[in-house]
Amino acid sequence: MNALSSDTSDHVQTYFGNGFNWLHTLRNAWIITRREVRDSFRDWRIVVPIFLLTLFFPTLANFTSRVFINYFDKQGADGKEFIEAFLPLMPMLVGFFPVSISLVIALETFVGEKERRSLEPLLATPLSNTELYLGKVFAAMIPPLVAAYLGVGIYIGQMILGSQQWRPDFSLVVLIAVLTTVQALVMVTGAVVVSSQTTSTRAANLLASAIILPMSILVMGESILMIQPHQRYVLWYVAGGLLIVTTLLVRTGAGIFNREELLGRSIDEINLRWAWRIFWEQLTGITREERRAAKAAGRPIRPNPIRYYRRAVFPSIRNLRGASVCLLVAMILSFAGGWALSGKWQLPLENKDNNQILDDMRDIWETAQKDPQWVMLAVTQNMRVLFVATLLGAFSFGVASILLVILPFGILGYLMGNVTAAGISPVPFIVAIIPHGIFEIPAIIIAGAAALRLGSVTTKPPQNMTVGEAWLRAFADVVKIGFAVVLPLLIIAGIFEVHVTPKAVEWALTL
Amino acid sequence: MIETEGLTKFFGDFEAVHNVNLSVPPGTVLAILGPNGAGKTTTIRMLTSILAPTSGWAKVAGYDVVKDAARVRASVGVLTEQHGLYERMRGLEYLDFFGRIYHLPPNVRQARAEQLMTRFGLGEAFDKRVGEYSKGMKQKLALVRSLLHDPPVLLLDEPTSAMDPQSAKLVRDAIIELRQDKRTIILTTHNLTEAEALADNIGVIRRGRIVAYGDMASLATRFVGPPLMELKTSQPLNGLAKDLGPLVKVVENGENWLRYEASNPTEINPRVLRHVLGLGIDVITLSQLTQTLEDVYLQIVEEDEGQEKKSHERAVQ
Numbered sequence: 023m024n025a026l027s028s029d030t031s032d033h034v035q036t037y038f039g040n041g042f043n044w045l046h047t048l049r050n051a052w053i054i055t056r057r058e059v060r061d062s063f064r065d066w067r068i069v070v071p072i073f074l075l076t077l078f079f080p081t082l083a084n085f086t087s088r089v090f091i092n093y094f095d096k097q098g099a100d101g102k103e104f105i106e107a108f109l110p111l112m113p114m115l116v117g118f119f120p121v122s123i124s125l126v127i128a129l130e131t132f133v134g135e136k137e138r139r140s141l142e143p144l145l146a147t148p149l150s151n152t153e154l155y156l157g158k159v160f161a162a163m164i165p166p167l168v169a170a171y172l173g174v175g176i177y178i179g180q181m182i183l184g185s186q187q188w189r190p191d192f193s194l195v196v197l198i199a200v201l202t203t204v205q206a207l208v209m210v211t212g213a214v215v216v217s218s219q220t221t222s223t224r225a226a227n228l229l230a231s232a233i234i235l236p237m238s239i240l241v242m243g244e245s246i247l248m249i250q251p252h253q254r255y256v257l258w259y260v261a262g263g264l265l266i267v268t269t270l271l272v273r274t275g276a277g278i279f280n281r282e283e284l285l286g287r288s289i290d291e292i293n294l295r296w297a298w299r300i301f302w303e304q305l306t307g308i309t310r311e312e313r314r315a316a317k318a319a320g321r322p323i324r325p326n327p328i329r330y331y332r333r334a335v336f337p338s339i340r341n342l343r344g345a346s347v348c349l350l351v352a353m354i355l356s357f358a359g360g361w362a363l364s365g366k367w368q369l370p371l372e373n374k375d376n377n378q379i380l381d382d383m384r385d386i387w388e389t390a391q392k393d394p395q396w397v398m399l400a401v402t403q404n405m406r407v408l409f410v411a412t413l414l415g416a417f418s419f420g421v422a423s424i425l426l427v428i429l430p431f432g433i434l435g436y437l438m439g440n441v442t443a444a445g446i447s448p449v450p451f452i453v454a455i456i457p458h459g460i461f462e463i464p465a466i467i468i469a470g471a472a473a474l475r476l477g478s479v480t481t482k483p484p485q486n487m488t489v490g491e492a493w494l495r496a497f498a499d500v501v502k503i504g505f506a507v508v509l510p511l512l513i514i515a516g517i518f519e520v521h522v523t524p525k526a527v528e529w530a531l532t533l
Numbered sequence: 534m535i536e537t538e539g540l541t542k543f544f545g546d547f548e549a550v551h552n553v554n555l556s557v558p559p560g561t562v563l564a565i566l567g568p569n570g571a572g573k574t575t576t577i578r579m580l581t582s583i584l585a586p587t588s589g590w591a592k593v594a595g596y597d598v599v600k601d602a603a604r605v606r607a608s609v610g611v612l613t614e615q616h617g618l619y620e621r622m623r624g625l626e627y628l629d630f631f632g633r634i635y636h637l638p639p640n641v642r643q644a645r646a647e648q649l650m651t652r653f654g655l656g657e658a659f660d661k662r663v664g665e666y667s668k669g670m671k672q673k674l675a676l677v678r679s680l681l682h683d684p685p686v687l688l689l690d691e692p693t694s695a696m697d698p699q700s701a702k703l704v705r706d707a708i709i710e711l712r713q714d715k716r717t718i719i720l721t722t723h724n725l726t727e728a729e730a731l732a733d734n735i736g737v738i739r740r741g742r743i744v745a746y747g748d749m750a751s752l753a754t755r756f757v758g759p760p761l762m763e764l765k766t767s768q769p770l771n772g773l774a775k776d777l778g779p780l781v782k783v784v785e786n787g788e789n790w791l792r793y794e795a796s797n798p799t800e801i802n803p804r805v806l807r808h809v810l811g812l813g814i815d816v817i818t819l820s821q822l823t824q825t826l827e828d829v830y831l832q833i834v835e836e837d838e839g840q841e842k843k844s845h846e847r848a849v850q
Contacts, residue, residue: 026652026680026710053633057619064621139615143678146581147634148607281583296545 047153054149054157055164058131062165068127072169075120080177083112087181087188107249109181110194114248116177117202118241120169124206125230128162128213133226136217136284145281155214155279159272162210170202197257201244204264209233211271214279240264270419273481278489300491304498307334335506338499345471345478349424353467356428360435369440400516401509404462408508412473412500420477427470453530458519465511472500534559535580535686535717539589542575542741549575551741552589557734559685560715562708564722564732566830572741573721574614577688580719582606594686594717607635610679612689616671620664624655624674627663628681635682642681649677653703668695676704687711689720693727705731729826737833740841745833753824756832759796761822764805765789767815776812780804792822 062068087109094105135141144154178195181188212233220226244260247253303309307330308323316323407426415423434455441448476496483492540553550572557563565573578584580593582602591598594608619627625646632642650656653673658666666674672695679687692708693701708731712718722728728735735752737745745752753760766789774786781793781801795801802819809816
């Protein structure tokens with residue numbers, strides 16, 4: 023056989039490009055993981071801290087526990103209670119410290135490889151983006167997790183076998199293992215997102231504080247819950263929440279970890295001109311090429327509201343279909359949830375009579391109708407809520423925007439549930455919503471959906487679009503829809519709320 | 534086989550590659566020449582399905598670079614500009630890792646890695662850590678990596694840039710052998726002598742555009758004119774340059790030598806010789822002056838710069 027040629031080519035061809043298969047994907051990912059884990063264990067900068075945290079730290083924690091136990095033992099019965107509360111905290115901390123190394127490994131395997139230019143040969147292989155991503159995530163997680171489990175095991179082993187004779191509940195051990203695992207997951211998946219935005223480990227380390235600081239605060243919060251045996255169950259919800267965050271981060275990371283993103287970015291530079299162009303194009307609905315062509319043809323594009331709504335605003339609203347449906351479902355669920363809660367905590371409505379409610383409402387509305395500022399008050403209140411929902415949504419993959427927008431519907435459901443349960447006719451309350459709600463509810467759904475999309479677009483940018491471009495376009499949509507659709511609808515709703523709704527309610531109450 | 538049409542790539546506002554059309558049949562070598570940042574690497578990355586073209590299309594080994602990305606990457610062996618080796622791994626271990634990625638059976642990847650390493654003079658470095666390799670050895674290992682899965686298409690970015698003359702010859706010989714074995718090869722290089730020696734066709738890329746494309750002879754004729762002949766005589770020429778006017782275009786002459794352009798040397802040279810000998814002048818030599826790829830390349834660059842300057846001036850006006 024010629025040394026340069028062989029018969030392997032056909033074999034390679036038949037193996038790849040035959041569609042998606044999970045087993046195949048995991049098998050390929052494992053090839054990457056295996057190499058990276060081996061490489062990590064050849065790096066003394068990783069091995070030494072892991073070794074110390076696995077062996078030394080549990081022993082140190084064990085020593086500290088013994089000092090505490092000895093001290094509180096002398097305090098009698100109260101001391102014993104304190105020991106029971108305090109001891110589970112230690113294995114949780116023992117598990118967290120090695121896991122924090124996963125951040126270092128993740129930054130090293132993602133950005134480090136990018137920096138050393140060893141990523142490109144890998145990208146030139148037939149492995150899919152998902153296989154490469156999973157392989158690296160597993161590689162960043164396995165050594166620290168093994169160290170964490172070993173550390174916790176050593177600590178608990180020493181506690182069981184030592185003079186303390188402390189035997190933790192099995193459920194507690196499982197809780198600590200679950201928390202440790204999800205924390206590692208959050209840190210690694212977060213590190214991937216961070217590393218995708220940088221081209222050097224130095225820059226990645228600076229950005230890593232965006233992960234380690236919230237995680238440290240979280241661990242402090244977890245510690246508070248851990249030392250309160252009756253509140254410890256909340257930690258399961260925390261683990262569930264972290265799992266949701268992980269899912270969102272995996273979606274974002276898998277979206278970002280693609281060949282185009284990895285090689286398209288060469289320097290960590292803010293390109294304001296490009297950003298402004300993208301934003302402006304999306305805001306106006308006119309591309310630079312169209313503008314230039316029109317200018318060259320001697321017919322520069324002039325502002326035209328009808329054209330603007332047709333070409334720029336309505337297509338952006340159409341893009342919100344998925345987010346709107348999601349929000350609508352959440353609103354209905356929130357309303358139903360509020361209604362369900364009304365059965366548990368009832369309001370003392372039976373003491374109120376209709377006439378009193380009518381008098382109270384009439385007083386307020388008469389004052390309101392004489393003062394046009396009430397319209398402004400209604401509009402600004404809604405705008406403020408939607409602004410905060412957008413702002414929070416942008417930093418929480420859209421989750422916070424959903425929560426904030428659906429909250430009033432939960433309250434509404436709760437009130438309606440109470441009203442119905444108290445035997446009061448719900449008609450006046452429904453009438454109190456409908457006249458202005460016709461404008462206000464669509465405005466809230468549209469604005470909420472835009473905010474949700476702004477936050478969630480980073481988890482899966484549209485095809486042929488970088489995360490940055492997708493976010494900028496979503497942001498331009500928020501601004502455009504906010505001013506062109508939501509604000510006018512809220513102004514109309516405000517006018518109706520102050521001038522029409524009260525009269526309708528008054529009429530309904532006299533029925 | 535590599536085919537592209539209108540291949541274009543934008544990074545944001547920046548157009549890195551513009552409307553590249555290529556056709557490289559099996560068993561041929563295309564050398565892409567151009568200064569740094571001209572778009573060579575971006576073109577190679579698009580042909581490897583690492584970057585998606587903004588517009589246009591490309592087929593590599595019969596597969597579309599966008600629709601059949603995995604198959605394209607399985608068909609291509611790439612020597613990247615930066616070798617990107619894992620320095621803590623050993624030579625054979627490194628190749629074994631890539632062999633696993635391509636799902637080569639264990640015995641095949643072991644045998645193939647050893648054969649290729651030996652072929653490229655790395656027989657002594659099987660178990661040496663890659664970090665301990667010299668620059669040239671690293672480049673050879675990266676080349677071995679690109680050949681490991683026996684790909685029908687090879688994209689080689691500066692394959693001999695860090696090598697000593699002996700190693701470079703080894704690699705050039707290998708490229709010739711691979712060409713004979715009907716592989717499709719694209720190589721980018723700054724080494725014009727190497728490109729001239731290896732390539733069937735040459736493409737010159739500047740500012741993302743292919744500004745010249747063809748075989749050496751056609752490029753030379755197009756950019757530096759027809760072959761140049763040099764005639765040396767034993768006696769002074771005394772007005773011979775004028776006499777030859779109707780036959781050939783004399784471009785330079787001295788006391789007993791002259792140079793003329795011969796677009797068709799087989800026809801023109803015998804006539805020139807007959808004329809000179811008929812005048813009783815003894816001819817010492819009649820030879821063709823070598824037009825190197827360097828002459829051609831520099832001329833292409835000069836012309837392109839001139840055009841760029843003109844279009845810039847027009848834009849300013």
